[in-house]
Amino acid sequence: SLREIYPDIFNTVLVPKAPELVATPYRFGGDKEEAQQFFEAGLGQAFANIRAAMSSEFPVTIYYAFKQVDKNSTVVEDDGGESVGIASTGWETMLQGLLTAQFTITGTWPMRSEMSNRPVASGTNALASSIVLVCRPRPADAPLATRREFLAALRRELPAALKKLQQGNIAPVDLAQAAIGPGMAIFSRYAKVLEADGTSMPVRTALQIINQELDAYFAAQEGDLDADTRFCLAWYEQYGLKEAPYGEADVLARAKNTTVDRLVGQGVLAAAKGKVFLVPASELDPTWEPKVGSDPSAWLCTQQLVHRLQLGGEEAAARLSFDLGSNRSEDCKALAYRLYTTAERRGWTEEALAYNTLVVSWPAIQEKAVAIAATPRVQLGFISPEGGQRNG
Numbered sequence: 001s002l003r004e005i006y007p008d009i010f011n012t013v014l015v016p017k018a019p020e021l022v023a024t025p026y027r028f029g030g031d032k033e034e035a036q037q038f039f040e041a042g043l044g045q046a047f048a049n050i051r052a053a054m055s056s057e058f059p060v061t062i063y064y065a066f067k068q069v070d071k072n073s074t075v076v077e078d079d080g081g082e083s084v085g086i087a088s089t090g091w092e093t094m095l096q097g098l099l100t101a102q103f104t105i106t107g108t109w110p111m112r113s114e115m116s117n118r119p120v121a122s123g124t125n126a127l128a129s130s131i132v133l134v135c136r137p138r139p140a141d142a143p144l145a146t147r148r149e150f151l152a153a154l155r156r157e158l159p160a161a162l163k164k165l166q167q168g169n170i171a172p173v174d175l176a177q178a179a180i181g182p183g184m185a186i187f188s189r190y191a192k193v194l195e196a197d198g199t200s201m202p203v204r205t206a207l208q209i210i211n212q213e214l215d216a217y218f219a220a221q222e223g224d225l226d227a228d229t230r231f232c233l234a235w236y237e238q239y240g241l242k243e244a245p246y247g248e249a250d251v252l253a254r255a256k257n258t259t260v261d262r263l264v265g266q267g268v269l270a271a272a273k274g275k276v277f278l279v280p281a282s283e284l285d286p287t288w289e290p291k292v293g294s295d296p297s298a299w300l301c302t303q304q305l306v307h308r309l310q311l312g313g314e315e316a317a318a319r320l321s322f323d324l325g326s327n328r329s330e331d332c333k334a335l336a337y338r339l340y341t342t343a344e345r346r347g348w349t350e351e352a353l354a355y356n357t358l359v360v361s362w363p364a365i366q367e368k369a370v371a372i373a374a375t376p377r378v379q380l381g382f383i384s385p386e387g388g389q390r391n392g
Contacts, residue, residue, distance in 0.1 A: 021046070040093055047101035051137065059106065062133045064094055095184060096203045098135060104142075104188045107134040108181030110174040131177060142191040147201060150193045153186050154213050162217050166333075169363055172340035172356045176214060183210035218338045228297035229335070231256040232268055236278060237342050240351075243275040268300050281306040281354065290323050302332040302339070306354045314361055318368030329369075333362055 003010040018027075023039035025032045054060055098105060109132045145153075161182035162175075170178055184206065187193060193201040222230055231253055235244075246260070249269070253260050260276065263269035267288070270279050281303040288304055290296050301324055308316040321329045336355040343352035 036093075040097065043093065043097040044100050047097045047103065051101045051103060054137070056137055060103070060135045062098075062135065063111075064131045064133055091180060091207060092204050094133070095180075095188075095207075098133070099188055099203065102138045103135040104138040105133055105135055105181065105184040107185065108132065108178060109134075110170075110177045134181075138188065138191070142189065145190040145193050147193060147195055150187060150190070150201070150206075151209065154183060154209065155216075157186060158182055158210070158213050159217050159220070162214070166337060169359065171360050172337050173344070173352075175337060176211065176341075179214050180207065180210060183207075183213070215341075218341060221334060221338065225331075225335070226295070226297050227256050227258040228263060228266065228268070229299040231258050231263065232278060232297070232299040233335075233338070236339065239277070240346060240348060241278050241280055243277045246271060246274045246276050249276040266297065266300055268297070268303065279303075282310065286311060289320075296324075296328075298328065298331040298335050301328055302335045302358075305329075305332055306336075306358055309358055309361060309365075310354070314364045314368055317358075317361070318365045318372060321365055322369040322372045329366075333359060 019042075021039055021042040023032075023035045025035045028034040028038065050060060095105065111132060158179070162179060165175060165178050187201075187203075187206045187210075193206070195201055222233065225233070234252060234256065235249065238244075249260050249271070253263065260269065260271060264271050267285060268279055270277055284303055284307050286307065290301070301320075305317050305320055308320050321332075324332070336358045340352050340355040340359070343349075343355060
């Protein structure tokens with residue numbers, strides 16, 4: 001439609017591919033490094049052009065489709081020690097280009113837009129997510145910060161942002177991506193973050209630190225959990241659903257102020273012939289109900305919710321959520337985030353999917369639970385027509 005207006009630009013049938021910003025090695029004789037340099041340089045120039053042309057009155061939103069590639073690398077701690085951190089190579093390239101163009105990232109939001117069955121993804125590790133980044137120009141007088149100041153700001157502000165994301169019911173599969181937004185908002189508010197040796201902290205290190213703080217956020221929530229759940233969580237992170245020696249379970253149970261016999265009695269742990277293992281959600285008693293006056297563990301309630309959702313859908317999960325009460329139900333939702341993160345990093349796909357599904361279905365489950373609460377109790381079976389009261 002623009003050929004008559006711009007004949008020099010639109011005089012070919014297909015779009016010219018040579019200047020296209022893609023890091024495809026075959027266009028550079030198979031040289032991956034040259035392809036990456038071409039992509040990064042072009043991306044940086046594109047952002048610089050956007051920065052020069054934009055109005056300071058409005059934010060810039062960039063819809064970024066990228067392939068998630070996580071790499072482990074060493075992170076130097078404040079005390080000089082080292083730890084392994086996780087950073088996304090796709091994010092690193094994008095964010096470095098934005099920071100070089102003097103942008104401040106104020107938010108990120110994942111969009112579930114890419115289909116795994118599209119032709120380019122068939123049989124390949126193709127695009128996983130699309131991300132919307134919200135940016136504003138960084139002020140010319142943006143301050144410098146030390147690594148310690150950056151960490152202090154991150155630990156002060158990131159937990160509240162993560163809690164808000166969870167309250168917004170963002171799927172666990174997207175939480176790590178969305179957490180980059182508030183984390184990089186802190187990092188990019190500074191002109192530079194200086195390491196102890198005076199060098200500027202690279203984006204890769206910042207991303208690794210943000211991922212570490214995400215782990216710390218989940219770990220901090222453990223103190224609010226009951227003893228039985230703390231045992232199950234620690235055991236799950238170490239062994240998953242596999243068998244392990246009874247002696248190790250006994251030592252861990254004592255450390256968590258519970259006992260193996262108590263956990264077996266609850267039905268969350270199985271012990272036989274000197275071995276113990278966590279009972280999978282699919283093998284739990286489907287008729288289980290919380291008893292009046294009892295305080296079942298958050299682990300048991302979460303596994304039962306997963307089981308009910310798989311067996312009877314949102315309606316069955318809603319009935320159990322109603323019986324558990326709002327406080328315990330919210331504990332289960334928070335625990336599902338933590339369990340998803342563990343399962344996803346260990347490659348336990350089926351487990352991760354179950355926890356992600358529970359959180360994604362949460363609004364519908366709670367909506368149905370509210371409807372159940374509004375139903376006359378005689379219809380629910382709590383009070384019989386003869387006036388007798390039923391436990392449950």
